[in-house]
Every structure is written in structure tokens, then in C-alpha cells.
Amino acid sequence: MDLILVGLPGAGKSSLGRKLATRLSLPYLDLDRVIIAETGVPDDNAEKIFAREGEDGFRARERAAIAALTAANAPATSGAATDAARGEAAALGIDRIVSLGGGALIDPRNRWALAGKAHLLWIDAPNSAIAARLREAKVVRPIFRGEDPLRHLPRLRAERERFYATGLRLTSARNPASLADEALRLITAQPTPERRLIDAALPTGRWILGEGIAASALLRELRARRAARVVIVTEPNAARALGDTAEAAIRDAGIEIVRVDLPSGEAAKRLEVIGAAASTLARAGVERGDLIVAIGGGALTDAAGMLAALYLRGIDWIAMPTTLAGQLDASLGGKTGVDLPEGKNLIGAFHQPRAVIADLRALRSLPAREIVAALGEAAKIALLGDERLFALLESAAERLTAADQSVHDDGTLAEIVERAGWWKCEVVRGDEREASGRISLNLGHTLAHALEQATDYSGILHGEAVGYGLRAALHIGVELGVTPRPRAERATALLDRLGLGVAPRSERAADLLTIAQRDKKVAAGKIRWVLPTGDGYTVRDDLPASLVESAVTAALAGRAAQRTTTQR
Numbered sequence: 001m002d003l004i005l006v007g008l009p010g011a012g013k014s015s016l017g018r019k020l021a022t023r024l025s026l027p028y029l030d031l032d033r034v035i036i037a038e039t040g041v042p043d044d045n046a047e048k049i050f051a052r053e054g055e056d057g058f059r060a061r062e063r064a065a066i067a068a069l070t071a072a073n074a075p076a077t078s079g080a081a082t083d084a085a086r087g088e089a090a091a092l093g094i095d096r097i098v099s100l101g102g103g104a105l106i107d108p109r110n111r112w113a114l115a116g117k118a119h120l121l122w123i124d125a126p127n128s129a130i131a132a133r134l135r136e137a138k139v140v141r142p143i144f145r146g147e148d149p150l151r152h153l154p155r156l157r158a159e160r161e162r163f164y165a166t167g168l169r170l171t172s173a174r175n176p177a178s179l180a181d182e183a184l185r186l187i188t189a190q191p192t193p194e195r196r197l198i199d200a201a202l203p204t205g206r207w208i209l210g211e212g213i214a215a216s217a218l219l220r221e222l223r224a225r226r227a228a229r230v231v232i233v234t235e236p237n238a239a240r241a242l243g244d245t246a247e248a249a250i251r252d253a254g255i256e257i258v259r260v261d262l263p264s265g266e267a268a269k270r271l272e273v274i275g276a277a278a279s280t281l282a283r284a285g286v287e288r289g290d291l292i293v294a295i296g297g298g299a300l301t302d303a304a305g306m307l308a309a310l311y312l313r314g315i316d317w318i319a320m321p322t323t324l325a326g327q328l329d330a331s332l333g334g335k336t337g338v339d340l341p342e343g344k345n346l347i348g349a350f351h352q353p354r355a356v357i358a359d360l361r362a363l364r365s366l367p368a369r370e371i372v373a374a375l376g377e378a379a380k381i382a383l384l385g386d387e388r389l390f391a392l393l394e395s396a397a398e399r400l401t402a403a404d405q406s407v408h409d410d411g412t413l414a415e416i417v418e419r420a421g422w423w424k425c426e427v428v429r430g431d432e433r434e435a436s437g438r439i440s441l442n443l444g445h446t447l448a449h450a451l452e453q454a455t456d457y458s459g460i461l462h463g464e465a466v467g468y469g470l471r472a473a474l475h476i477g478v479e480l481g482v483t484p485r486p487r488a489e490r491a492t493a494l495l496d497r498l499g500l501g502v503a504p505r506s507e508r509a510a511d512l513l514t515i516a517q518r519d520k521k522v523a524a525g526k527i528r529w530v531l532p533t534g535d536g537y538t539v540r541d542d543l544p545a546s547l548v549e550s551a552v553t554a555a556l557a558g559r560a561a562q563r564t565t566t567q568r
């Protein structure tokens, strides 16, 4: 297995890499040099490749080099190795030392290719130390474009830390000799690398995404908090997929468990259910220092999060989403709540989980309909401006709707969760309480919530309802001239291919608009419609009633009607 050094440019990956290779008598590979050698251009360097092929060109080469790295059989330990060095490397299962360029982990597919298949070691150092090293370096890094690195490092760190943090963290000490010892100690302590793809320390809590990571990530969080007792709140389907395994791991670690089982699906989101669960906690003597671990889809985490917000006026909680909708949307952002007969999510609280641990493995047992429905939320984020996500959904639409296992195996679903989830994290970071930008996330939701309520939360899945809502918003946007027609056509074609908002509905537009009038998005009696623009969104509360009604009518008519309106 490779030992791969990652981190910011100038963090000291190459020097530590060479030192480790010498110490263990292993081959050393600097991936940037491999990329440069493969261009076949004499005297080439990274800067010249950037200038000639742009950053995209360089990253494409980097992706190919990483794919080759993981595909190739790791070379045998060098014949010149001493017995002691050979023994140390063999004991750690390491065949080769590799250092990656600072930007190599930005690409989700590179992380997918490496995660769990190599030891990732994040070489970190204070910005000032990195900048000092870069100023003395012979090679100019293209990313700094001749400017003082210290000006760029804080931004680079903010953009990339969540990727580097998927590896074991090694902070550069003053004594470089001890660094190699510390690196080997870290790997000895965790001989099997985890498949972590994101580890983001956000002001609102930690977000960990990976595959097969549920038990280990949860235990780490619980140990860090010295938890002696946890309340597991789950529901039957999620328990089968993940909850029972997580519970066993906690129990094996000697942590006491109080288990609360809620009903599956939207039935959990009722005040009576929260009341009964709170009584269970009170009878078990759950205290403020205890922690709730919510394991389930969006309905479960909404309800359990609200239980955490209300019990003893608020206790800490961790969300472990088990559905695609939960992983890319519902578990992130701290909105908790339950439904009332008068409307969806009408009672709730903002209560951020301390951590969200999303294990992609749970998605493998999810019914195909749930996967497709959740893509409604992903399509919403694409429309809000994640162009790569837009293209990814387009390229994988048929495989996604056909429940093709390859979307789990090749990192497609992982990338969808990562992109949509990160978009939401960024929006929430800017506006946690929905005072401004967070309203954008309601794109497609005015009609969606009304539809869900009209069907008593049982006839249509949330994301399916969002599909109709997006169609209505696109229709209005085109009529008002805020959504460019080609953009609307492209989005409608994607919804068609995903099978969202395709089947005609029997509800009447006027009835749904009456319901929508009671929605949380209403201000001063006016519905605030989020509408897609060419590359983002706008909010309007001044729409003519006739336009809204005709747009909702067209959306409810499904695919055929929408085609004619956006292509007119």
C-alpha cells in the first residue's frame, strides 16, 4: 500500500517523503514530477503546463496519474533495503512513498480513488512557516502567480482543509528528524486507512463523509467528548441499514445506550411522537451532558433533532443520515422540526448537530425511488449554480434512475452528496437563520410543500414534489424573463431524464396555492418565490396571480405540458 503525503504547497511533503523513503528503503514518487515527465516536453515544469494547458489541463493529467497510481501494482520493496528497514515497511504494509501536489485532492474522484486504498498523511504547518519555505523555494508555484504566498495561503487553506483532513494529520515540528518518527507512529496507530472523503470542521459543526466509516467516526466523536451514555434515536429501516451496527460498536466500547425507536418516514414528525420520546428520555434519567445520536433519513433527523433541541431546553446531538436526501440536504444546516395538520415543518427549532456523519454505505439498501426523489434536491443545487453538479447529473441520469450499482461503486453518488451538501453548508454558513441567502434553498419548495400537504405527506416523496416545484419555478422564470430559455430547457430536460415531475397530477393549482399561502416562506401575506436565473437565483413576491396559477397548472400537468411551455 502507498503512503501518500498531502497538504498545502510548501508544507514539506517532498522533504519528508524523501526522508521516509530513505528510512524505510522504499521507492519515492513525486506525482508532480511524474505528470511533468509524461508531457514529453523537454524542460517542462508545472508552471509551463499551467500556462500551456490551463489549470483544467493540469488537473486532467493529475487525475490520470492518480488513477494509474492506484491501478498499478505497488512495486516491491527495493532490493537494497536493509533487513531492519524492510521489516519496518513490511510491518506497516507500506510499499511506496508518494507525495501529491497541493491541489490534487480537490477533485472528488481523486479522493474516491485513494480513500481507503492508501495511507493519507496530511503534512501541515502554520501559514507563516509555509510562506517562509515558499519564498525560498527555487521553483515558482503557478498557484501563487508571483505574489507573496502568505496572501493566498489562508484562502487555500479554507478551500482545501476539508480534503486534507481526510488523512492523518501531522503538524511539522521544528525538528524534521522527529517528523518521520511521528508519521510512522500515526500509521501504526491506524493500520487500516478509512474511506473518508470529506472532514470539514465548520462553525456549525463537523461534517464527515465517507464509506464504511459510521462506527469508527462515531466512536471517535464520542471518545473525544468522553461520552458515558448516548441516546440512539432511529427507526426500523435505518436501524437495519446502519443503526444496529453503530449501536453494537458503541456498546462494545462500553458506552451506555438508551434506545428510542420512532416510526419510519414522515410519521415520526409529529408532536405526539416527540412528546413520547421525551418521556422515554426522562424516565431513563437522560441528562443534559448526554448526547442524542440520530440515525435515519431526513424525517428521522428532523424529529430527533427537534427532540434534542427541546429536551432539557436543548442537548447535543449527532446526525447520521441514512438516505440520499438526508445526506445531501436534510441533516445539514441545523433545521429541525415536525409537521402540523396545517402545514409541513411548522414547528421546529434551529439546533445544529455537533457532527454529521454520512456513511455512503447506508445508501446501498435505499429503494431506487428514494434515490431518484433525492435527486430533486441535487437538481435544485445544480440550478442554483453548481455547474459541475449539473453536468454530473446529466451524464449519469440514466444510471441513477436505473438503480445501477455503478453509481455507488464509481464515486458518482459520493460526488453528488459532496457537491450538493457542501453547497448547502456554504449557504448556511453565510445565513444560518434564513435572514437572506438561505432562502435560495427553498427553490422549488413552495409548490413542493403544498403538494406534500395535499397528499397528507404520504402520496408523494419530498424530492418528487420538489421536481414539480422546480418545473413551476422554471415556468414562472421564463415568463418573467429572469430564467434564460436555454437554461430552463436544459433543466427541464434533466428533470425529464431523472423522471421528476413527469407524471400528471390530479391536484388543482388553486387548492395548492391556498395551502402555499400558509407556508413559512410567506412574508406580509405574500408568497416569496425563488426563481432560477442564468447562474443563480432571484426572489420575487410580486408575481401576478394568473401567472402563478398557470405555471402551477402546467407543472402539475407533468412532462408533456412543461415541454411546450419552456420550448415555446
Ligand SMILES: NC(=O)c1ccc[n+]([C@@H]2O[C@H](COP(=O)([O-])OP(=O)(O)OC[C@H]3O[C@@H](n4cnc5c(N)ncnc54)[C@H](O)[C@@H]3O)[C@@H](O)[C@H]2O)c1
Pocket: 235, 236, 237, 238, 241, 242, 264, 265, 266, 269, 296, 297, 298, 299, 300, 302, 322, 323, 324, 325, 326, 329, 330, 331, 332, 333, 334, 335, 336, 345, 362, 363, 364, 365, 366, 367, 370, 462
Ligand atoms: N431539515 C432540513 O433542512 C430538511 C431538508 C430537506 C428535507 N427535510 C425533510 O426530510 C424528510 C425527507 O427525508 P427522506 O427523503 O430522507 O425521507 P425519510 O426519512 O422518510 O426516509 C425515506 C424512507 O427510507 C427509509 N430508509 C431510511 N434509511 C434507509 C436505508 N439506508 N435503507 C433503506 N431504507 C431506508 C425510511 O424508513 C423511509 O421509509 C422530509 O420530512 C423533509 O421535510 C428536511
